[in-house]
Amino acid sequence: MAQSDVLLTELKSHGYRLTRTRRALLDVFCSLTCPVQAPELVAMLAALGVLVNKTTVYRELAFLERAGMVHRVLLADGLTRYELARQEHHHHLFCVRCKAVSRVCLDDSICAVSDAIRRQSGFRTIAHSIEFFGICPRCDEGERQE
Amino acid sequence: MAQSDVLLTELKSHGYRLTRTRRALLDVFCSLTCPVQAPELVAMLAALGVLVNKTTVYRELAFLERAGMVHRVLLADGLTRYELARQEHHHHLFCVRCKAVSRVCLDDSICAVSDAIRRQSGFRTIAHSIEFFGICPRCDEGERQE
DNA sequence: TTGACAAACGCAACCAGGTTGCAATAATGA
DNA sequence: TCATTATTGCAACCTGGTTGCGTTTGTCAA
Ligand SMILES: [Mn+2]
Ligand SMILES: [Mn+2]
Ligand SMILES: [Zn+2]
Ligand SMILES: [Zn+2]
Numbered sequence: 033m034a035q036s037d038v039l040l041t042e043l044k045s046h047g048y049r050l051t052r053t054r055r056a057l058l059d060v061f062c063s064l065t066c067p068v069q070a071p072e073l074v075a076m077l078a079a080l081g082v083l084v085n086k087t088t089v090y091r092e093l094a095f096l097e098r099a100g101m102v103h104r105v106l107l108a109d110g111l112t113r114y115e116l117a118r119q120e121h122h123h124h125l126f127c128v129r130c131k132a133v134s135r136v137c138l139d140d141s142i143c144a145v146s147d148a149i150r151r152q153s154g155f156r157t158i159a160h161s162i163e164f165f166g167i168c169p170r171c172d173e174g175e176r177q178e
Numbered sequence: 179m180a181q182s183d184v185l186l187t188e189l190k191s192h193g194y195r196l197t198r199t200r201r202a203l204l205d206v207f208c209s210l211t212c213p214v215q216a217p218e219l220v221a222m223l224a225a226l227g228v229l230v231n232k233t234t235v236y237r238e239l240a241f242l243e244r245a246g247m248v249h250r251v252l253l254a255d256g257l258t259r260y261e262l263a264r265q266e267h268h269h270h271l272f273c274v275r276c277k278a279v280s281r282v283c284l285d286d287s288i289c290a291v292s293d294a295i296r297r298q299s300g301f302r303t304i305a306h307s308i309e310f311f312g313i314c315p316r317c318d319e320g321e322r323q324e
Numbered sequence: 325t326t327g328a329c330a331a332a333c334g335c336a337a338c339c340a341g342g343t344t345g346c347a348a349t350a351a352t353g354a
Numbered sequence: 355t356c357a358t359t360a361t362t363g364c365a366a367c368c369t370g371g372t373t374g375c376g377t378t379t380g381t382c383a384a
Contacts, residue, residue, distance in 0.1 A: 049331060049380050071370070085334050090371065092332090108307070110250070110258045110341095112370080125301045136295055142288055146310070149282055154315035155271045161254070161309045164292065169300035195351050195360060217341070231363050236342065238361090256370095258341080 036062045039101055048099075056082040057092055058101070066133040067105040067113030067124070107133065108165045123161075127168035129175075134168065182208045185247055192245075202228040203238055204247070212279040213251040213259035213270070253279065254311045269307075273314035280314065 036058040040050055048054075060076050068076070070093060074086050093114055096102040105113040107126045113133075121143065125134045146157035167175065182204040186196055194200075206222050214222070216239060220232050239260055242248040251259045253272045259279075267289065271280045292303035 047381095051332065051380070053332080069370085086370090087335080087372080088333055095332095104254075104256070106252050106254065106256055108250075108252065110252055110256065112256045125295065125299065125303075127301075128304065134299065134301070136299060136301075138291060139294075142291060145284060145288060148285075149271065149310060153271065153280065153282060154318070155273075155280070155282075155310065155312055156318055157271075157310045157312040158274065159254075159311045161307070161311070163307045164295060164301065164303045165305045165307070166301055166303040172300070172302055193352095197351070197361065199362080215341085232341090233343080233364080234362055241361095 034062070043099065046099075048095075052082060053077070053084050053088055053092055056080060056084075057089070057096070061102060061114075061116045064115070066135070067107075067115040069111055069113050073114075106161060107163055123163060125164050125166070125168065127171055128165050129167055129171040132168050132170075136164070138162065180208070189245065189247075194241075194245075198228060199223070199230050199234055199238055202226060202230075203235070203242070207248060207260075207262045210261070212281065213253075213261040215257055215259050219260075252307060253309055269309060271310050271312070271314065273317055274311050275313055275317040278314050278316075282310070284308065 036055070039058050039062075040055060043054070044050055056077050057073065060073065060080070070086065070089055073093075074084065074089050077084050077089070093102065097104070097114075101117055102114045103117045105115055105124065107113065107124060108128060109126075109131070120137065122135045122137045125136055127133075142162070143160065146160065149155055149157055182201070185204050185208075186201060189200070190196055202223055203219065206219065206226070216235055217232065219239075220230065220235050223230050223235070239248065243250070243260075247263055248260045249263045251261055251270065253259065253270060254274060255272075255277070266283065268281045268283045271282055273279075288308070289306065292306065295301055295303055
């Protein structure tokens with residue numbers, strides 16, 4: 033059973049409808065390895081022959097977010113991206129040159145600062161975002177040759 | 179000498195003009211303790227009697243960013259904020275309830291993961307952003323009473 | 325299979341943040 | 355004071371995102 037079918041089954045079991053958009057969107061998300069913007073999703077669906085209005089995509093993203101299946105990713109350019117939730121916990125490397133996004137898994141201890149923050153300031157952390165901005169290996173190579 | 183005068187002097191020494199907008203903007207930035215959005219700055223300047231067009235503010239922010247005096251801060255709501263650069267290195271706590279932004283200084287070791295990332299993936303980190311999203315002490319108090 | 329019903333949808337209009345081209349203005353040093 | 359050029363205002367534009375509302379469609383029970 034494909035990963036997207038697992039998700040569809042879960043939605044169905046909660047009484048939600050399995051629409052063309054919903055199926056296609058989850059398919060796309062399962063095939064991706066890095067976060068994407070909503071307008072990009074509209075284009076990707078169109079390329080698959082699924083012509084869907086941007087309003088629908090935004091509403092569907094909100095729905096999938098509520099259902100805990102996708103979440104937002106904020107990177108250095110201020111644009112909102114989405115990726116499948118329930119992946120191995122990881123963080124992002126954003127190349128400020130070519131805008132490529134890659135992933136990195138960090139040591140648990142780095143993610144465990146929440147407790148220290150709670151003690152220090154009383155702030156109850158729900159989530160964190162650790163993003164690194166810099167130059168990816170490919171661009172670094174290119175720059176050295178210029 | 180006020181902090182903003184130091185910055186103005188530096189700009190002047192590089193041959194840049196000291197305009198009304200520039201002075202007022204640096205004054206405002208020096209008086210703030212957390213990052214602000216561009217439209218907020220337009221309003222704050224207006225409240226000080228400095229009526230300035232939003233285009234000018236955006237251009238001035240780009241200028242001050244190039245000059246290394248302010249930088250962008252991206253938080254959980256996807257809006258771009260700016261704050262004075264050259265502060266003690268710190269990170270942000272974003273209350274998802276009241277949207278308040280506070281600051282926290284983390285252990286150096288947490289910020290030093292860049293080397294590990296370089297070894298692991300070849301990605302050359304220039305900057306990082308570590309943001310925490312959760313409930314601030316005030317809101318936490320309020321929620322407990324409801 | 326059919327129909328009722330609510331969920332999902334498309335569309336148009338709208339909003340906010342941000343950008344651009346260009347002509348007018350103002351800070352500077354001579 | 356004047357020339358030079360950085361800075362500014364304005365209008366028009368762009369993109370991402372939202373809203374209201376009437377229509378379509380997925381689901382399930384008859
Ligand atoms: Mn990711
Ligand atoms: Mn800060
Ligand atoms: Zn790159
Ligand atoms: Zn709060």
